[in-house]
Amino acid sequence: MENIRDLIKKHNVEASKALGQNFLVDAGIVGDILDSADIGPDDLVIEIGPGLGSMTLDIAKRAGKVVAVELDKRLIPILNAYLFGYDVEILNKDVLKVDFDREIIEPYGFKEDGTPYNIKVVSNLPYYITTPIVMKLLEDGIKAQLMIFMVQLEVAERMCANPGTKVYGALSVAIRYYSEPEKLFNVPPHSFIPRPNVDSAVVRLELRNKPYREDVDRKMFFKTVKAAFGQRRKTLVNALVNSGFFKLTKEEIKDVLFNMGLNEDVRGEKLSIELFSILAKELK
Numbered sequence: 001m002e003n004i005r006d007l008i009k010k011h012n013v014e015a016s017k018a019l020g021q022n023f024l025v026d027a028g029i030v031g032d033i034l035d036s037a038d039i040g041p042d043d044l045v046i047e048i049g050p051g052l053g054s055m056t057l058d059i060a061k062r063a064g065k066v067v068a069v070e071l072d073k074r075l076i077p078i079l080n081a082y083l084f085g086y087d088v089e090i091l092n093k094d095v096l097k098v099d100f101d102r103e104i105i106e107p108y109g110f111k112e113d114g115t116p117y118n119i120k121v122v123s124n125l126p127y128y129i130t131t132p133i134v135m136k137l138l139e140d141g142i143k144a145q146l147m148i149f150m151v152q153l154e155v156a157e158r159m160c161a162n163p164g165t166k167v168y169g170a171l172s173v174a175i176r177y178y179s180e181p182e183k184l185f186n187v188p189p190h191s192f193i194p195r196p197n198v199d200s201a202v203v204r205l206e207l208r209n210k211p212y213r214e215d216v217d218r219k220m221f222f223k224t225v226k227a228a229f230g231q232r233r234k235t236l237v238n239a240l241v242n243s244g245f246f247k248l249t250k251e252e253i254k255d256v257l258f259n260m261g262l263n264e265d266v267r268g269e270k271l272s273i274e275l276f277s278i279l280a281k282e283l284k
Contacts, residue, residue, distance in 0.1 A: 020126030021072070024054045024150070026191035031058070033202055036184055037122050037148050039063050044109055044117035046144075048095050048133060049126055051075065053082045060086035064117055067104050069095045095133055100142050109143075121147040127196070130155050131171060138178040138207075147179075147205045156183050156201035163272045170229040176273045177212045177221070179205035213277045217284055224280040228268030235265050246283055256282045 024030060033055065039045060039062040050056040050068040052075065060066045066088040070076065076092050083090075089108060091098065098104070110116050121144050125133055130151050137147065151159070154167075160181045161168040175181050187200040211218065227243035228236055237257065241250050248256075254264045260278055262271075271279065 020128040021051060022192040022194060022196050023051045024124050024191060025193050029187055029191050030055050033122065033148060034058055034062060036204055037120055039120065042118050043120050046104060046121045048123040050079060053079050056083060056088060059122060060088050064111060065108055067091065067108055069093055069098060096136055100140060105143055119144040124150040127152045135174065144207055146207060148202060150187060150200055150202050153186060153199040153201045156203045159203055164270055168269050170225050173225050173273055173276055179207045181205050212273060216277045216281050220284045221277060221280040224283060225276055236268050237264055239268060
């Protein structure tokens with residue numbers, strides 16, 4: 001990994017606050033991330049927000065193919081020069097507008113002999129739009145084995161939270177619906193230029209190859225989860241009634257919870273993904 005501090009000076013690049021840029025400059029952290037992803041020649045790695053290429057080059061040395069999605073036009077010529085000679089495609093696009101199947105998997109997802117690559121996503125995400133990016137990837141059904149993200153520590157804890165904890169919420173349930181999450185390690189502010197005002201962490205999501213419960217309607221599941229966490233201070237019964245999502249009386253919802261073996265004063269943050277699945281099925 002070339003010294004990113006030298007690249008910043010060489011190209012006189014300032015991180016864009018508007019785009020939430022914090023360039024990763026710690027080679028040790030980069031190595032730990034790539035080791036966690038177990039990248040090899042059979043992998044197509046998608047990187048979101050490569051910045052100056054602090055991880056991209058090292059990914060390219062291990063992977064069969066890399067596709068990097070970068071919104072900042074200023075960085076495209078720097079990336080092209082820095083990554084010259086490596087099998088890297090750079091898309092100058094807003095990741096929230098990318099059709100991953102059409103623009104990445106179909107044109108780049110196969111080796112020369114026609115066999116498909118394993119798809120992995122490895123990214124140091126812009127913190128201000130972490131959740132929209134992660135949820136887009138999951139909801140679009142990206143055909144990936146795993147995704148490894150650098151995110152704000154607080155978000156990492158929410159993504160991996162267990163029922164009954166203070167940070168457990170709708171994001172925690174959604175992440176578990178699509179994947180098995182794990183927080184790998186924390187990353188201090190001095191690992192970036194400029195230093196963020198928060199601590200960071202790396203999370204690994206092992207994607208499920210089928211829905212968590214195939215017998216549960218996905219729309220009803222997420223409607224139930226959204227309602228349950230929409231008013232955290234209220235009991236689950238009141239949160240469901242007040243959401244306006246369900247054509248059921250308070251007594252009918254109490255009966256549903258009773259039949260599930262749940263107390264009527266239970267709150268949404270106490271329910272596991274399995275209980276949310278059963279609740280969604282019963283409400284439907």
